[in-house]
Amino acid sequence: MLTEQSAYANRWRRVSPVAKGLFSLCGMVAAFAAGSPRAALLAACILAAATVLGAGVAITHYLRVAAPPLLFLAASTLSLLVSLDFGTPQTGVSLHLAGAEFLQTALVCSRSLACLSALLFLALTTPLSDIISLLRRCRIPETLLDLMTLCYRTLFVLSEAVHDTMTAQSARLGYTTLTVSMRSLGSLISNLIVQVWQRSLALHSAAQARNNDGALRFLENSYANSRLSISIAVGSGCLMVALTIMLP
Amino acid sequence: MTDAILTLKNVAYRYPDGTPALDNCSLTVRRGSRTAVLGTNGAGKTTLFLHLNGILRPSAGQVLCGDNPLDYSRAGMRKLRSQVGLVFQNPDSQLFSASVQEDVSFGPMNMGLEEREVRTRVAESLLAVGMAASADRPVHNLSYGQKKRVCIAGVLAMKPEILVLDEPMAGLDAAMQQELMSVLDQLHAAGMTIIIATHDLDFAYGWADDGIVMEAGRLLAQGATTEILLRDDVQMALGGAPLIAEINRRLLLIGIDLRDNGYLPRSKGELLQAITAQTRQESTP
Numbered sequence: 001m002l003t004e005q006s007a008y009a010n011r012w013r014r015v016s017p018v019a020k021g022l023f024s025l026c027g028m029v030a031a032f033a034a035g036s037p038r039a040a041l042l043a044a045c046i047l048a049a050a051t052v053l054g055a056g057v058a059i060t061h062y063l064r065v066a067a068p069p070l071l072f073l074a075a076s077t078l079s080l081l082v083s084l085d086f087g088t089p090q091t092g093v094s095l096h097l098a099g100a101e102f103l104q105t106a107l108v109c110s111r112s113l114a115c116l117s118a119l120l121f122l123a124l125t126t127p128l129s130d131i132i133s134l135l136r137r138c139r140i141p142e143t144l145l146d147l148m149t150l151c152y153r154t155l156f157v158l159s160e161a162v163h164d165t166m167t168a169q170s171a172r173l174g175y176t177t178l179t180v181s182m183r184s185l186g187s188l189i190s191n192l193i194v195q196v197w198q199r200s201l202a203l204h205s206a207a208q209a210r211n212n213d214g215a216l217r218f219l220e221n222s223y224a225n226s227r228l229s230i231s232i233a234v235g236s237g238c239l240m241v242a243l244t245i246m247l248p
Numbered sequence: 249m250t251d252a253i254l255t256l257k258n259v260a261y262r263y264p265d266g267t268p269a270l271d272n273c274s275l276t277v278r279r280g281s282r283t284a285v286l287g288t289n290g291a292g293k294t295t296l297f298l299h300l301n302g303i304l305r306p307s308a309g310q311v312l313c314g315d316n317p318l319d320y321s322r323a324g325m326r327k328l329r330s331q332v333g334l335v336f337q338n339p340d341s342q343l344f345s346a347s348v349q350e351d352v353s354f355g356p357m358n359m360g361l362e363e364r365e366v367r368t369r370v371a372e373s374l375l376a377v378g379m380a381a382s383a384d385r386p387v388h389n390l391s392y393g394q395k396k397r398v399c400i401a402g403v404l405a406m407k408p409e410i411l412v413l414d415e416p417m418a419g420l421d422a423a424m425q426q427e428l429m430s431v432l433d434q435l436h437a438a439g440m441t442i443i444i445a446t447h448d449l450d451f452a453y454g455w456a457d458d459g460i461v462m463e464a465g466r467l468l469a470q471g472a473t474t475e476i477l478l479r480d481d482v483q484m485a486l487g488g489a490p491l492i493a494e495i496n497r498r499l500l501l502i503g504i505d506l507r508d509n510g511y512l513p514r515s516k517g518e519l520l521q522a523i524t525a526q527t528r529q530e531s532t533p
Binding site: 004008127128129149150152153156157160199202203205206207208209210211212213216217218219221222 | 298301303322325326329330333334336338340341342343344345346347349350351353354355356357358359363366367370384385386387388402403406
């Protein structure tokens, strides 16, 4: 879990999540406020620089996390640029490169890039539990947040269970040939479903044992100098928005 | 009987699929005692524990806390569960939140305490189990033993009168077991009643005042561990006897009575001490 690692081990881990959230929000505002691809790219660069140079997230880490969404972005940009024309039976099928819409496409693409780096900034500098408490402050419905909390925790429990079961299966030659592998995978999945069921019951008992009667409530982290960091974040965020608006 | 803090009267419980788990089970736990619950796998120890905390409700019979039968209403359960803290065997099925501090705060927050109070309790209980330095770490990066300690902290933060632990020593290394023991001893010294399910006869013999031996959902024996663990039927049911008790018995057979030193050794340390004292006595005529 690369995102996880840097979220817990970056220079800005102890900075108030409100500040980081607001800066990320400013990044998204800047992305939409940008009138030209150049301006949107500038916003993307500022956000990426803040993540890598400011928060100290390793550049290799950053690129590896960014690679999958970038691939999607590239694919969708390509499909916007190139259009397939079935034409008339005389002209036949032809590929068209967008001409007039080129600028439009470039703007959409660069804006998405800026939005992506704004989200990456938040995801790579803030642990999910902080993001959830941030969302709680924004009055997001409790049920959704509880689901997020449980899913997040269960993700690790399950990946460990998968890992252990697979190791145990391999130790007994479970993945030697294709047929055997398919059978092992099948039993892994069915076993996992039972485990999920049992774990959900166990979690329910554990919650009851600690006096739970509905919503999951936790203590929120407290952050030193949060007022200062929020003003810095909002200040620099607004500067970024202003820059993207002014850049022709 | 004001001495009893928890009492089961003829409790029976059958799981929804029909498996009987407790069968006409009656027992008492003394206030302020260190009680070990022993029994083979499937003897009903965990089911018993789930009854003490009101998670399971007996199909027949009664559970009493102090002198009063458990009140299974919402308010009654709130009160009971802040009195009886239950630590489960598998830490992964108890930890909810991804952050250590958050998870420990779960119980106190549910009790509706003020934030400042919750913060103090979280810090205190993490300190008590030696995990204060890991308060901000994500739970999934902890070792098994550390997770187990976080679970205990999560229950300690609720300041229960009775601490119920399901096989807390299982999976811990010797050093960590020692550490946990000293935490439990401190809590007991502060007046907490501690109930532990264990398979470790030596531990039960050395640590617990009282023992409860379960067999197939029934109470087989109850009383001082120094007495009941020497009974033949108990040894038969548990498949063994505490090593120190065996050694005491054998030494007595060859004419060495370790009680000459004033007490019967219960732990390894006490035994070694008693033997040293005994040999000194014999060498000085």
